[in-house]
Amino acid sequence: MSETRSDMSTDPRGSQAPGVATLPPLVALEQHLAPYAAHSAQSRGRRYPERPPSARTEFQRDRDRIVHSTAFRRLEYKTQVFVNHEGDLFRTRLTHSLEVAQIARSVARNLRVNEDLVEAISLAHDLGHTPFGHAGQDALNECMREHGGFEHNLQSLAVVDDLEEHYGGFDGLNLCFETREGILKHCSRENARTLGALGERFLQGRQPSLEAQIANVADEIAYNNHDVDDGLRSGLLTIAQLAEVELWQTHYEAARGEYPDIEGRRLVHETVRRIINTLIVDLIDTTTRNLTEHAPGSLDDVRGAPPLVAHSEHVAAQAAVLKRFLFKNLYRHYRVMRMANKARRVVVGLFDAFTADPRLLPPAYQSKQEAQQPRLIAHYIAGMTDRYALKEYRRLFVIDDN
Incomplete structure (x- = not known):
């Protein structure tokens, strides 16, 4: 895939109709951002040059294109853990993506990085998932073993680069480099060599933007905790089983201590929301310390630093225990299998x-x-x-x- 940098003006308002009040420069919407954040006016551009948007930033335009895409609508009927017809209240890829975006925006706002970019990445990160979740992906990867394999991150990129058919001037959604970079969380060195500038960081051992790092961790926070909720709702997990998971039990007991009379679904929701809040606050605090230590002065400095968005060692260890628990007791449950x-x-x-x-x-x-x-x-x-x-x-x- 060739990379073409479009001409992004420092005044992204575009032309103005006569008699219409002049909007403030949209770059002012990003003046609060830290120097290490991704700024629309400094984007590496789109594959196909376009006129700047007239009433939104470049990353807002990306987010809007994703929301209006066909692939995004399909996420409503793609499974997270439970196949769509197994129940109306279980997460789908669509509700999961919305939850990831909410978590990621909260973190981005506290770290003074670009909320619009982090939202666009979060909403697009699962566009390439097959039906039936990871089981479908594994099966399709095996089918494609002699033809380059199948990986949902690369498929998400293919969706936004080539497969969507919404615009007269190009295939795909023609998203900014930074959005596409965030969508591509993982990539083999072999595939990276075919992606031009987008694959360079995998070959050079560099990092993506903080916005991409945030979306990646927010994804894990969302699916671990909401899979607990869905697992309990389905009856495949029990409160007694979860007692062995420190992260769960600590917040479960705190919820019961503060609200002695609550039980059932209300108690589950109260526990899960406390866990999510703990993970988010710890992520913000630890990342803030990492930013202070490494003191990046620009997005390029972020790319050259080690991963900066992270949990503390203690919370990361607790989250890892929860993840292993889910793998053993939910994802490998005989009914799921x-x-x-x-x-x-x-x-x-x-x-x-x-x-x-x-x-x-x-x-x-x-x-x-x-x-x-x-x-x-x-x-x-x-x-x-x-x-x-x-x-x-x-x-x-x-x-x-x-």
Whole structure:
């Protein structure tokens, strides 16, 4: 992917209609930011040059494009842990992304970094996820093993760079470099070499922006704690089991101590919110100390420093215990494993059927070049919601389905 820096004016208001009151320069909206934050006016630009926005900053424009994208709407019907049809109250990729954005914005505001950028990254970070969560991703990666593999971070980048079809002048959403950088949390050295400037940090051992680092940690805070909530709601986890997790038990007992009469869902919510608050406050305090110690004076200094957004050792250890608990008791619960096994069968079945006869695909995903066909099939499957994947599977393999 080639990288083209567009001409971003220092006055991003663009042209003004006659008789309309002049807006204050939008760069003023970012004057409160610390020198090490990402500033819209200093962005490395977009792949395709565009006129500056007239009533918002460049990163606000990115956020808006993400929210209005087709891939973002599909997140409503993509699973987090529980497949969409298993219950209306469980998290989906959409609600998870909104929760990540809320946590990340709170942290960004306290650290005086760019809230709009951190929100854009948070809302886009799961756009490339397959149906059926990690089970779907693992299955599709295995199917693509001979064709470059499949990784949801790279797929998220493909969505915003190429697959969305909303604009007349370019494929994708044409997001700023900094937003795309934050979406790409992980990348192998082999893939990094194909990404131009976007892959350089993986080859040079450098860091992304603080905004990207914040979104990454906020993602983990959100899914660990809300998977506890969903696990208890589903009955796959119990309060008695969680007593072995220090982070949970400390806040559970504090909640009961302050509100002796609460029980059930109210007690669970009170405990989870206290855990989230502890993690956020510790993250802000520890990151503030790291910033004081390393004293970055610019975004480039952040890129050259070690990771600066982090928890204290004690809280990080507590969070790690919770994560291991969830892996053992929720993600490997036999009921979750049964559904994961079904999900793998659906993804593999779809991939094999489309590979055997690409004419079964919608025309837009049929390629005249045989070497490109597997990747197009992966794009098609990855873009499916849980229920659409199940419907396609029935269409292909059940006689009485249309």
